[in-house]
Amino acid sequence: AQRVTQPEKLLSVFKGAPVELKCNYSYSGSPELFWYVQYSRQRLQLLLRHISRESIKGFTADLNKGETSFHLKKPFAQEEDSAMYYCAPLIQGAQKLVFGQGTRLTINP
Amino acid sequence: DAGVTQSPTHLIKTRGQQVTLRCSPKSGHDTVSWYQQALGQGPQFIFQYYEEEERQRGNFPDRFSGHQFPNYSSELNVNALLLGDSALYLCASSSKTSGETQYFGPGTRLLVL
Numbered sequence: 001a002q003r004v005t006q007p008e009k010l011l012s013v014f015k016g017a018p019v020e021l022k023c024n025y026s027y028s029g030s031p032e033l034f035w036y037v038q039y040s041r042q043r044l045q046l047l048l049r050h051i052s053r054e055s056i057k058g059f060t061a062d063l064n065k066g067e068t069s070f071h072l073k074k075p076f077a078q079e080e081d082s083a084m085y086y087c088a089p090l091i092q093g094a095q096k097l098v099f100g101q102g103t104r105l106t107i108n109p
Numbered sequence: 110d111a112g113v114t115q116s117p118t119h120l121i122k123t124r125g126q127q128v129t130l131r132c133s134p135k136s137g138h139d140t141v142s143w144y145q146q147a148l149g150q151g152p153q154f155i156f157q158y159y160e161e162e163e164r165q166r167g168n169f170p171d172r173f174s175g176h177q178f179p180n181y182s183s184e185l186n187v188n189a190l191l192l193g194d195s196a197l198y199l200c201a202s203s204s205k206t207s208g209e210t211q212y213f214g215p216g217t218r219l220l221v222l
Contacts, residue, residue, distance in 0.1 A: 004151075034210070044152070044199065044213040051208075086151050090209065094165045096142065097201075097211060099151030 002027045004087055006100035013077050014108050021072040021103045023061075023087030031089035033070045034097065035061055038084040047072075047085070057081070077107045113202050113214035121220045122190050130185040130217045134202030140164075141183040142211060143175060144199040152199055158183050187219075195221045 005024045013019050025031065035047040048056045050063045050070060061072045070087060084104050088097040114133045122128050134141050140159045144152035154167035158177035177183045181202075187194055197218050201211035 032209075036213075043215045046210060046212065049208075049210060088151075090211075095140070095157060095203075095209060096154040096165055096167065097144075097152070098154070099144075101149075101151050 002031075002089065002091055002098045004089060004098055004100035006085075006087055006103050008103050009101065010104050010106070012106045012108060015079055016076050019074050019077045019081070019105065019107075021085050021087075021105065023070045023072065023100060025068050025070065025087070025089050025098075027068070027089055027091065027098075029092055030065075031091060033061070033063055034088045034090060035059070035070075035072050036086045036088060036099075038086070040083070044086070077105075079107045079109060081105060082107045113200055113212055115198075115200050115214040115217050117217060118215065119218045119220075121222065123222050124190055124192060126190050126221075127186065127188045128190060128219060130187075130198050130200075130219070131182065132185070132200030132202075132214060133182045134200075135207075135212050137206060138202035138204040138212070139181050140203045140209075141177060141181065142201045142203070143183070143185045144201065145169070146197040146199055146216070148196070155185070190221045192221050195219060 003026045033050040037047040086102045088099045142157040143155040146152040156166040161177045172188045197216040199216045200214040203211045
């Protein structure tokens with residue numbers, strides 16, 4: 001069964017500190033991987049997609065197929081990064097996203 | 110482009126009733142997926158519509174049904190509502206030209222009393 005684990009439900013770091021949000025997935029194929037973000041009172045929006053290899057708002061994510069991980073990183077956190085973050089592989093063929101339970105990131109001033 | 114739109118924004122129903130939620134996809138998108146997000150959880154896939162047919166379905170009972178119209182808009186219907194159906198219902202649209210990236214609407218919050 002496809003499963004996504006985001007081990008930290010809550011994560012709190014100080015402004016300017018590095019941040020890493022963990023994501024591990026179990027899936028037998030080669031999924032396309034996404035990170036979505038939900039800021040307060042806003043809709044769920046795409047943060048980044050691993051195949052595009054873009055850096056959005058300073059965030060990057062590296063796919064480690066051996067560890068089946070797709071951790072999200074940012075070297076210097078900013079207060080506006082406070083939000084709910086979801087890791088979600090897209091199951092090929094089924095074309096459905098499988099979401100983790102999310103990590104609520106709080107950046108302290 | 111207003112992006113993905115959903116209506117209504119909020120809805121209150123009682124157990125046993127039926128509800129219809131609506132979604133208009135982003136301009137140029139032809140595929141609509143529906144997700145249920147319970148409080149404190151990540152979204153869960155309900156089903157996906159493409160070319161007016163249900164293409165994929167998640168682990169949801171037959172009480173959940175849908176429809177896609179020729180203009181690609183979609184409806185989600187839930188019959189015989191249960192208290193546990195209370196959730197935020199999200200619609201996402203995509204297309205081959207978007208690389209199948211799914212773009213989400215603001216959701217409809219359903220409360221079943």
